Amino acid sequence: MTQKKTILDFLKMKANAEPISFVTAYDYPMATFAERAGLDMILVGDSVGMVVYGYENTLPVTMEQMIYHTEAVRRGAPNTFVVGDMPFASYQSSSEAAVLSAMELVKKTNCDAIKLEGGVRVVERIKAISDAGIPVMGHIGLTPQSSSQLGGFKAQGRTAESALQLLEDALAVEKAGAFALLLEAVPPEVGGLISSRLSIPVLGIGGGDRVDGQLLIVGDMLGLFESFTPKFVKKYTDLASIITAALTHYRDDVKNRRFPEDIHCYKMAKGESERLQAMLGDK
Ligand code: KIV
Numbered sequence: 244m245t246q247k248k249t250i251l252d253f254l255k256m257k258a259n260a261e262p263i264s265f266v267t268a269y270d271y272p273m274a275t276f277a278e279r280a281g282l283d284m285i286l287v288g289d290s291v292g293m294v295v296y297g298y299e300n301t302l303p304v305t306m307e308q309m310i311y312h313t314e315a316v317r318r319g320a321p322n323t324f325v326v327g328d329m330p331f332a333s334y335q336s337s338s339e340a341a342v343l344s345a346m347e348l349v350k351k352t353n354c355d356a357i358k359l360e361g362g363v364r365v366v367e368r369i370k371a372i373s374d375a376g377i378p379v380m381g382h383i384g385l386t387p388q389s390s391s392q393l394g395g396f397k398a399q400g401r402t403a404e405s406a407l408q409l410l411e412d413a414l415a416v417e418k419a420g421a422f423a424l425l426l427e428a429v430p431p432e433v434g435g436l437i438s439s440r441l442s443i444p445v446l447g448i449g450g451g452d453r454v455d456g457q458l459l460i461v462g463d464m465l466g467l468f469e470s471f472t473p474k475f476v477k478k479y480t481d482l483a484s485i486i487t488a489a490l491t492h493y494r495d496d497v498k499n500r501r502f503p504e505d506i507h508c509y510k511m512a513k514g515e516s517e518r519l520q521a522m523l524g525d526k
Contacts (some may be wrong), residue, residue, distance in 0.1 A: 263283045306348065309327060324355045327352055
């Protein structure tokens with residue numbers, strides 16, 4: 244059985260330059276596989292909205308949906324550090340709303356930490372949630388909940404000025420009490436700079452090779468999400484083709500009466516088939 248890692252373990256991993264492995268999951272089976280594969284951390288991201296529900300973006304995702312999926316992941320990965328994502332509109336309006344939302348997510352799902360998006364502008368929220376005793380992961384760079392403000396799903400920090408703005412955001416998130424920072428879609432120089440200036444672990448999703456750990460969205464890396472594939476994704480397999488081929492095979496077997504075979508069929512108790520025939524014969 245794996246031993247669940249803690250925030251202190253992640254700090255030690257950063258100090259020892261041991262990369263942290265991080266993946267998203269949204270349901271019980273995938274969480275089971277992630278734990279079996281020895282991932283250090285699982286994010287139940289609001290990307291569930293796009294990967295599982297087929298929404299165009301993450302904005303429609305509700306707290307009820309996040310609770311439902313985070314609970315399932317917790318059951319599938321009881322010994323892995325699970326981060327629950329705060330959906331849009333659950334923390335933006337006030338620090339009080341943010342603390343109540345974070346408490347609800349943790350209380351109902353038993354996740355180990357929460358994640359929210361934003362830099363300087365959400366430091367009060369991060370501080371309030373941390374002060375309530377809940378570990379917070381920050382998230383800057385390409386922040387999908389505000390992608391329309393950013394002009395779409397675009398890489399960030401590509402100019403010196405915007406890289407410095409990201410560094411300012413990162414330092415503010417750390418100062419506010421976050422235990423880790425997720426950095427999305429920035430050049431490796433920016434990932435390296437931010438990781439070297441922060442004492443908390445900096446995890447990258449499209450953040451290059453100089454950060455303290457890597458996150459990928461499970462639907463992207465397994466080839467399940469077909470709408471688009473960001474540049475930073477490495478596809479480790481093509482489950483969409485594998486699943487479609489298996490379903491086609493099944494359909495053909497059914498249509499051609501090749502399924503079920505004898506091995507898939509229950510047997511009547513000894514002698515009962517003959518007895519049934521005899522009983523039917525009497526009628
Ligand atoms: O919801 C999510 O999976 C995320 C990633 C895009 C980082 O926030």
